[in-house]
Amino acid sequence: MSGVIYQVLATLILDFNCLVYGAANSIPVLTMMLFTSQDTILDRQMTSTEGSLYISLANIGAIIGTPLAGYLVDYLGRKRSMIVCVLMPLISWALFVFSNKVEVLLASTFIVGMGGGMFVIISAYICEFSQDSIRGTLASGTMIFMILGILISIVLSEFLSYKTITYIGLTASTIGVALLSVLKESPTMLLKRGLDDEAAKAMAFYRNSKPDSKIVVQEIEKAKQALAPQIEENIPEEEKLTAEFGKKPEEKLSKWQFFNRLQKRRRFSIRPKIRCTKNSKSTQRGLFLVMTAMAAGIFQGMSVIQSYSIPLFSEAVPADVLSPIWCTAILTGLNLVSALVAGYLTDIAGRKLLMIFGSIMVGFFGLLLGTQVQFHWGPAWVTPVIICLYSIAYAFGGGTIPYLLMGEVFLPEVRGVMSIICLEWTWSCNFIAIFIFKPLVAAIGLGSVFYFFAFVAILSAVFAYFCQPETKGLSVNDIQLLLVKKKVR
Missing domain, CATH: 1.20.1250.20 (MFS general substrate transporter like domains)
Known part of the structure; x- marks a missing residue:
C-alpha cells in the first residue's frame, strides 16, 4: 500500500505542472478583450490581428514543442526532459509578470505552447513507474489537472487583477519545477541505458521497498521483457x-x-x-x-x-x-x-x-x-x-x-x-x-x-x-x- 502512495505522490508532482500549464494557457483567452480594448494595460492597444495571434500562437508552439520533447525524452531521460518542458510555462509567467509590451506577450504565449510537449513525457513517465492495477487512474490525471488549472484561472479572474494572477502563476510554476527534483528517473529508461542497478533503486523508490525485494525484482524483470x-x-x-x-x-x-x-x-x-x-x-x-x-x-x-x-x-x-x-x-x-x-x-x-x-x-x-x-x-x-x-x-x-x-x-x-x-x-x-x-x-x-x-x-x-x-x-x-x-x- 505504501508503494501505491509513493506512485500517487510522484504522479501528483507531474500533474501539478499540468495545472500550471493549463492556467498559463487560459490567460490569453481571459485577457484578449482587455488587451484589444482602449482600456488596455499594455504599452499599446493590440490590433485585431495581434489579438488573434495572442490566442493561437500557443498551438503553434505546441506543434514545435511536441517533437522537441519527443527527442529529449530519450536523449535526456524522462525526468530531465520534463524539467526542460516545465521551464517553458515558468518563462512565460515571468514574461507576463515583468513586461507589458505586446510583442513580448505574443512571444510568451508561443513559449508556453512549447511546454505542451510535457504531455509526451508525462504519459510515458507515469506508465513506466506505475503498477498495472492503478496505471489507468494515474495516467488519466494529466488532463484532469490541466482542466483544474484552467478552472482556477477563470475563477481568479473574477476576483483578482491580471498582475496578481501572473504573480501567483509564476510562484506556482517555480514550485512545480522544484518539486521535480524529488522524483527518480523512470526505471524503464535506466534499463534502456543498461543501468540495471540504478533502475532497481528507482523501482524501489516508486514501490517504497528495497532494491533486492521480491516485488522490485519482479517489476524489473517485467520491464526487461517489455524492452x-x-x-x-x-x-x-x-x-x-x-x-x-x-x-x-x-x-x-x-x-x-x-x-x-x-x-x-x-x-x-x-x-x-x-x-x-x-x-x-x-x-x-x-x-x-x-x-x-x-x-x-x-x-x-x-x-x-x-x-x-x-x-x-x-x-x-x-x-x-x-x-x-x-x-x-x-x-x-x-x-x-x-x-x-x-x-x-x-x-x-x-x-x-x-x-x-x-x-x-x-x-x-x-x-x-x-x-x-x-x-x-x-x-x-x-x-x-x-x-x-x-x-x-x-x-x-x-x-x-x-x-x-x-x-x-x-x-x-x-x-x-x-x-x-x-x-x-x-x-x-x-x-x-x-x-x-x-x-x-x-x-x-x-x-x-x-x-x-x-x-x-x-x-x-x-x-x-x-x-x-x-x-x-x-x-x-x-x-x-x-x-x-x-x-x-
Missing part, C-alpha cells in the same frame, strides 16, 4: 510476444529500426525479387487505434464548445442571471469532476466500455443540442444545461480514453516517437476543428454543425466496439498480444 526486441525470422508475431525474453544478448536498435523490425517479419512480393518493408503489426495497429480515437474525440466538438463557450452562454443566459464567465467556470468545473470520475472508472469499468458509453451519450446530447439551436423547442436555459450534459458525457469517452491509450498500447522502445506522432495529430485536428467552425456555421447553420458532431460521436462508439481492445489491468506485452490478433472485438 526485449524479438526479431527472429519465420516466428509468428503472437508466438514471439508470448515467448520468454532475454535469453540471448539483444542487438541494440534505434527506435525506427525497432519499429520496422520488431515482432513479425512478413514477406510478400509485389513484383519478383522485390521485398517489402517489414513492420510491427502491433505498433501499426496501436498507432491507428490511438490516432483514430483522438481524431474522433476532437471532432465530437467539445474543444469547439469550450473555445466558444462565452458567446454561446452570452446568447443563452441573460447576463443579469449569471455572467458568461461564471457559466464557463461551471462548465469547466463539470469537466473536472467528470474527468475525475472517468479516471477512477477506467480501472473498474474498463477503457472500451467508457469510450462506447461516453460517445453514445455525446451523440444523444449533440442531437438534442442541434434541435434546440435549430428549432428552439425549449426555453433558453435548456441550451446551457444540454451543453453541460454534453461535456460530462465527453469526459467519460473521447476526453479521457484516447490519451490513456496513448500511454498504454506502445512498447517502451517506440513509445516516445509514437506519442509525438499522436500528439502532433491531436494539435492538428484541434486546430482544424476550431478553424472550420465559423465557416461551417455560416454555411450550414449552428444546429447542423452539432448534428455533425453527434454523427462523429456515434461513429466513435462503433469504432470502439469493433476495433478497441480492452487494456484494463494488462501489461504492455499482454496489450501487444491483443493488438496482433485479427479480431479485437
